[in-house]
Amino acid sequence: MGEQNSPTTGTPGGKRQFRIWRGDAGGGELTDYQVEVNEGEVVLDVIHRLQATDAPDLACRWNCKAGKCGSCSMEINGKPRLGCMTRMSTFGDDETVTVTPLRTFPIIRDLVTDVSFNYDKARETPAFAPPADVAPGDYRMQQVDVERSQEFRKCIECFLCQTVCHVIRDHEENKHAFAGPRYFIRAAELDMHPLDTRGDRKEYAQAEQGLGFCNITKCCTEVCPEHIKITDNAIIPMKERVVDRRYDPLVWLGNKIFRRGQVPQTSVTSSPHGGAVHSSAEHGGVHSHAGGSHDPQAEAQAQQGVNWHREVPRPTAPPVDDNGKLPLTELTFDRAAAPSPFGDDVTFPIPPEHLNFAHPKQDEQY
Incomplete structure (x- = not known):
């Protein structure tokens, strides 16, 4: 029989502390396991051993075990990694290895996400x-x-x-x-x-x-x-x-003279409800520069600053008249053809509540 060695990484019979998330869409918790780890093994090897010994119902998606199928994606100690490409030798001997499912996607069960x-x-x-x-x-x-x-x-x-x-x-x-x-x-x-x-x-x-x-x-x-x-x-x-x-100013001028840009305002996009694209002349609305939405409310929101809770304006067709011609006001408009994402006439520094990312002082009151 082989000799039992001390519990260190890379030695036969060594025990390591694992903490694995168990549960489903309804909820779950981290469960601690003591698992044997041998030389040269990866995290996926240890999970398979755990399935064969202490947790036969542990759900884990995998396929090639060679880093080419992408199936065994998981978060190991908080970092998204492939289980089959993360060697146990990269962790300290006394380090607890925490394995959780991908956080961005809905949980199906244990380490498997949708x-x-x-x-x-x-x-x-x-x-x-x-x-x-x-x-x-x-x-x-x-x-x-x-x-x-x-x-x-x-x-x-x-x-x-x-x-x-x-x-x-x-x-x-x-x-x-x-x-x-x-x-x-x-x-x-x-x-x-x-x-x-x-x-x-x-x-x-x-x-x-x-x-x-x-x-x-x-x-x-x-x-x-x-x-x-x-x-x-x-x-x-x-x-x-x-x-x-x-x-680009030359492209901007060409857009003004001809058809106001390429496909973003026409055939690329559709309405949020899947309908056909219509020009603002048909709706009688203002020409909004808040992403070309032709929506006065979106325009007002854009002037106040963009935030994560605002619905993204959908570009639409250029504002043309019944004859398909651009109105003269398009050529004499006092704003750029493409708006700043923060709105026009914005002053810096921008208030934290108007920023597009999680600012450290986002929740502070001023």
Whole structure:
């Protein structure tokens, strides 16, 4: 029989303290376990041993056990990680290893969460649109174009970037208007693709995927097991393209003269209820610069400052007359074509209650 060694990481027969969340959608609690840990094992190995010994009803999702399927996503000591890629040797000998489910998504049972939100967002993302006059077998790309977007194809859809993103992690109400880092890199990949014929990827990302919500904290990049530079190589370039389109003075003038921007005001977006897009001339409303919503209430809210509880204005069609022409007031309007997210004529510093993030003094009364 093998000799029993002292309980330290990497020695056969060593016991380690685990604290695992047990429960379902109705509630649960952290349960303590003493589990044997052997040399070279990962957290998922220990969970499997725990299932075989003390907790046969412990629910845990996994598949390949090789860091390529993304199934065993969980939070280990508070950080989103893959259970099969987190070695026990990275923890101290006397450190308690706490394992909890992904916090951003609804609990199904124990360590298993409902990640269907991500698949809904995937279905909403416009697919690759190849050129109509080129047969699939005749697609040709330069190697440099392949390399630009190949990085984003490494995504294993573990959704660690999605669960760590504070835009939806801390604000459930943002989920309907925010696609998350996973689908920002998808939008960037297709926007960089030389054979993709859709020219509105960046506009769609801004108008429908909530690109403007991201404030590039790079937490998504930090947790990516495939080491994709999500922020630097995808989100920031997409933001730069959107800003170039919206704030460049020459583009602004061209938008004023011709059709007031690309697709965000027309075919990309639809009304919140799925109906057709209508111009403000049909409604008789004012031309709002609070995101192009044509909603006086949204305009007033935008002037007061943007906060998380305000419904995101939906861009609509440009205000044209019955003949499809822009009114003269559009060319002489005294504001920029694209508004500041804080509203016009705002003074700095901005009051904490008007900020878009959890300010340390958010709840203080002034």
